[in-house]
Amino acid sequence: MENNLFCGDALFSAGCGRVFTVDYKAQYETLQKFKRLDDAITVYPGHEYTETNLRFAYDMHPENEKISKSLEEVQELRAKGQPTLPTTIGREKEINLFLQVETLEDFIELRNARDAL
Template sequence: MHIKAIPALEDNYIWLIKTGEDVVVVDPGESEPLIDYLQTSGLKVKAILLTHFHEDHVGGLSELLASQKHEVTVYGPIEVEDQVNQVVKDGDRLEINGWEFEVLKTPGHSAEHISYLMDKHLFCGDVLFSAGCGRVFTNDYQAQYDSLQKIKALSDETQIYAGHEYTLTNLAFSLTIEPDNQDLMNQQQAVKDRRSKGLPSLPTNLAVVKKINLFLQAESLKDFIQLRKVRDQF
């Protein structure tokens, strides 16, 4: 099994979980780079997982399906029920390609946002980023805070596969809040090096994220709301 990022749109990642010639696609936000890659590599889509309804996560779905010559099962939360074969909910366990994916409800960014945990790999859409978290479009800050706490409780070795390359922006923001934080500075240098080579900053493991993510570190809902509102203006 190998997991690969396909950069899409401005700063999205489409995640591919490959086993031999079979691939599971997470959040196909744009069809062109994805279909190009699948055709060049001779890969066949087994299933598609959606985390939430935003266009930059589902925009490539219909063209991707049209490009496949066989039936593909699409899974997603109730907010994308028109686009999926199977609506999934918190606690569901999906058996795909010999791998088990557990569904975790992680609302706040959108009302029905879900994440998928496969072994120690978490595909978390826009709920959590390496050094940040998704904007709370629902205004349900409690839900978003609880979603972050739920992820924080997972094993430290969990690899985080988020939907966007926002790491440097989030680190720059975090350094305005904690300018002397050495962990933030070290991570900023490490990520700059990776990005200058054209490599994604993701995945990263939860132990690292806990060290550098001020949103995960917020000790109360009140602190989280304050931080998120400052970030919205950054």
């Protein structure tokens, strides 16, 4: 809608929804579609899962400074009871591992690793 994306559970900040339907291909393709949107699009996910998602991303890639810096910022906001949302497509492209995978196989592997927590 205009410059806003209301994505429900398809995309979270630094994460994405679980694939209850087991249709990983549909979820992967949806994320690829989001990735092609303009960086300036404001994203309104359905849940405030940013901190948990960033902790997972940090565990996977502790060397990634954008992720570690975002985790610190998000922890500060949450400690003050403030939301981390909305986000933007540009920000998500930097911190969301699910938008960074380049193949369906990598997406499934990452989703399974996240689900195992």
